[in-house]
Amino acid sequence: MLLVAIVLAGLEPTLTFALQGIPETSGKSEAKITGTVCNASGQAIADALVWLVNDAEEKIADAETGADGKFILTVPRQGTFVLEVKKDGFRPVRMELTDPGGALSQHPNVVLEKLETTRDGDANKTMEYSDQPNFIIAGVTDFNGAGVHGSDVKVRTSETLAKETAALKSNSTDDAATASNEASSHRSRGDEKEKNGDPLGAVSEYEKAAKLEPSEENYFAWGSELLLHRAGLAVAEVFRKGAAAHPESWRMLAGLGAALFADGQFAEAAERMCEASDLNPQAAAPYLFLGKMEKATEDLPQCSAARLKRFASEQPQNAQANEYFGLVLWKKGRREQSEAGIREAERYFTKAAAIDPSLGEVYVQLGMLYKARGENAAALRAFQNAVKASPKSSDARYHLSLAYRRAGDVARAKREIDTCQELRRSEDAELEKERRELRQFVTILKDGQTAPPK
Numbered sequence: 001m002l003l004v005a006i007v008l009a010g011l012e013p014t015l016t017f018a019l020q021g022i023p024e025t026s027g028k029s030e031a032k033i034t035g036t037v038c039n040a041s042g043q044a045i046a047d048a049l050v051w052l053v054n055d056a057e058e059k060i061a062d063a064e065t066g067a068d069g070k071f072i073l074t075v076p077r078q079g080t081f082v083l084e085v086k087k088d089g090f091r092p093v094r095m096e097l098t099d100p101g102g103a104l105s106q107h108p109n110v111v112l113e114k115l116e117t118t119r120d121g122d123a124n125k126t127m128e129y130s131d132q133p134n135f136i137i138a139g140v141t142d143f144n145g146a147g148v149h150g151s152d153v154k155v156r157t158s159e160t161l162a163k164e165t166a167a168l169k170s171n172s173t174d175d176a177a178t179a180s181n182e183a184s185s186h187r188s189r190g191d192e193k194e195k196n197g198d199p200l201g202a203v204s205e206y207e208k209a210a211k212l213e214p215s216e217e218n219y220f221a222w223g224s225e226l227l228l229h230r231a232g233l234a235v236a237e238v239f240r241k242g243a244a245a246h247p248e249s250w251r252m253l254a255g256l257g258a259a260l261f262a263d264g265q266f267a268e269a270a271e272r273m274c275e276a277s278d279l280n281p282q283a284a285a286p287y288l289f290l291g292k293m294e295k296a297t298e299d300l301p302q303c304s305a306a307r308l309k310r311f312a313s314e315q316p317q318n319a320q321a322n323e324y325f326g327l328v329l330w331k332k333g334r335r336e337q338s339e340a341g342i343r344e345a346e347r348y349f350t351k352a353a354a355i356d357p358s359l360g361e362v363y364v365q366l367g368m369l370y371k372a373r374g375e376n377a378a379a380l381r382a383f384q385n386a387v388k389a390s391p392k393s394s395d396a397r398y399h400l401s402l403a404y405r406r407a408g409d410v411a412r413a414k415r416e417i418d419t420c421q422e423l424r425r426s427e428d429a430e431l432e433k434e435r436r437e438l439r440q441f442v443t444i445l446k447d448g449q450t451a452p453p454k
Contacts, residue, residue, distance in 0.1 A: 033073040037065045037085055037110045044069025045112060048087040054080075058298070058334070085110050091428060096402060154261075157296035161258040161289055166224045168251050168285060183213035187221055199229045216246040223255050227262070235259040250279035254286050266297045274303035277310075284318070287311040291324030294331070295361075305332070312348065319356035322348045323365070330369060345369065353385075360390025367399055376406050387416075394423035 037048045050071045051062035060081070063071040075081060086092045090112035190205030206222035219242030226235040239256035246252055257272035270293055277286035290304050291311075305328045311318070312325035326348030333341030346369055352362045367382035380403040386396035401416035 031075055033075060033083070035071055035110060036069045037071065037087070037112060038069050039090075039112055039114060045087055045090070048085055048090075048112070050083070050085050050110075052081045052083055054082075083110075085112065087112055090114055091425075094398070096405075153296045154264075154266075157292050158258075158262040160292060161261055162227045162230070164285070164289070165255050165258045166228045168254070169221055169224055183209045183215070183218060186212065187218055190221060190225070194225060199225065203229075214242075214245055216242065216249045216252065219245065220249070220251050220255060223252075223259070227255060227259055230262065236263060248279065250276040250283055250286060253279065254289060257286075257289060261293060266293065267299075267301055269293065270297075270300040270304045274301070274307050277307045281310070281314065284311075284315070287324070288320060291320060291327065294324060294327050298331070304328075317355060319352045319359050319362070322352035322355065323359065323362045326352060326362075327365060330365065334372070342369065342373070357385075358389050360386045360388075360393050360396055363389060364393075364396055364399055367403065371403070376403070379403055380407055392423060394420045394427060397423060 033052070035050075037045045037050065039045055044065070044067070046065055046067045046069060048065040048069070048071075049062070050065065050073065051059050052073055052075055053059050061073040061075050063073055065071045080096060082094055082096050084092065084094050091114075093110055093112060095110075186205045186209035190202045190209065193199075193201035193205060202225050203222070206218065206225050210218040210222045219238065223235055223238040223242055226238060236256060236259040239252055239259055243249065243252040243256055253272050253276035257269045257276065260266075260269035260272060270290060273286045273290045273293070277283070277290070280286075287307060290300075290308055293300060294304060294308065308321075308325045308328050311321040315321045326345045329341055329345035329348060332338070333345055346366070349362050349366045349369065352359060353366065356362075363382045363386035367379045367386060370376075370379035370382055380400075383396060383400040383403045386393065387400050390396050397416050397420035401413045401420060404410075404413035404416060
């Protein structure tokens with residue numbers, strides 16, 4: 001029996017895994033990981049999400065803990081994997097599991113650290129974003145799907161899509177010829193309230209503008225403000241109404257796609273983005289949104305790959321066009337075990353890095369590609385370039401730490417993982433701050449009642 005001890009940065013306990021080999025004659029090609037998730041006091045944590053990803057960051061197994069905090073994962077017998085554990089109100093945990101000798105039985109005891117708490121009445125409780133608002137807005141009721149769905153990667157992707165969708169607002173008066181003065185005034189006040197940090201006031205003003213004059217600009221301002229502050233399925237309904245009223249608007253379809261992605265409807269979200277790109281093939285935003293979805297999600301509809309291919313073909317000097325189509329090829333090459341496809345993906349990644357050397361995320365993709373091919377020295381150089389280009393990327397630091405560990409450079413590996421943990425604490429703190437603001441926004445909006453737009 002081999003004992004492996006791993007100390008998680010920021011946590012006191014040392015996690016010890018008992019690794020017990022299974023004879024080759026057993027014919028088994030899989031192994032079981034059975035473990036327990038608990039808090040610092042040793043109390044079991046139920047309903048925690050547990051999953052395992054491989055070197056390419058592909059999820060290969062997942063589970064939820066039971067009432068006793070226990071979980072079971074069935075995994076391949078060989079390889080290097082990362083175990084991830086997440087529960088609302090607790091700091092997520094990632095750890096590497098390496099199996100150098102065959103199918104193993106592993107028993108990790110994972111301790112989760114509680115995040116910041118706040119006082120609610122007479123009791124302290126962890127701030128968690130409620131997924132069950134029940135408010136009435138624009139004639140659409142019971143939006144019990146509000147919130148953000150999926151893994152941490154999908155949540156952060158959804159945050160990015162929301163912010164970039166909001167940035168598509170023109171804040172112009174191009175439609176002033178058809179819009180009433182009163183409607184334009186409400187939209188202008190909405191813009192001002194958003195700048196001054198009053199999202200509820202902004203939503204109210206944008207809604208009034210859309211009711212008075214259901215122009216494309218007014219609908220988009222209303223929908224994007226709701227999306228920015230996570231009003232759940234209400235956002236999709238506003239964008240659907242806007243798209244129906246303005247079928248020529250690619251922005252409306254892009255906003256609908258972003259709203260559907262936040263609700264966990266990834267396939268339909270991608271389809272709406274594809275339609276948005278078809279309405280205006282020269283607009284970069286729908287392609288960029290699709291690329292971000294490809295990074296966060298597996299098995300998107302084929303239309304996504306086709307549109308990203310068009311993006312790279314029509315804008316060959318766009319670094320992100322090359323990166324995202326390279327990602328499509330990289331995923332396809334891994335899935336089909338095609339060396340030719342993987343080489344083609346490498347060519348697009350390399351071209352993207354040459355066009356824009358500051359694009360740190362493409363070096364991460366290159367590093368994972370090299371690592372999957374067993375080219376550890378090339379992977380190390382790619383991850384070093386990723387950190388040089390994006391020193392505040394926790395993802396780049398994490399992969400560089402693993403690369404240094406594989407190279408036997410323990411000191412540098414520790415330095416990078418320490419920096420990674422610091423960056424992730426900052427990211428977690430910012431995410432927690434946003435969740436508090438979102439929870440307050442939805443709670444207040446919950447009691448609001450407005451009539452449907454005319």
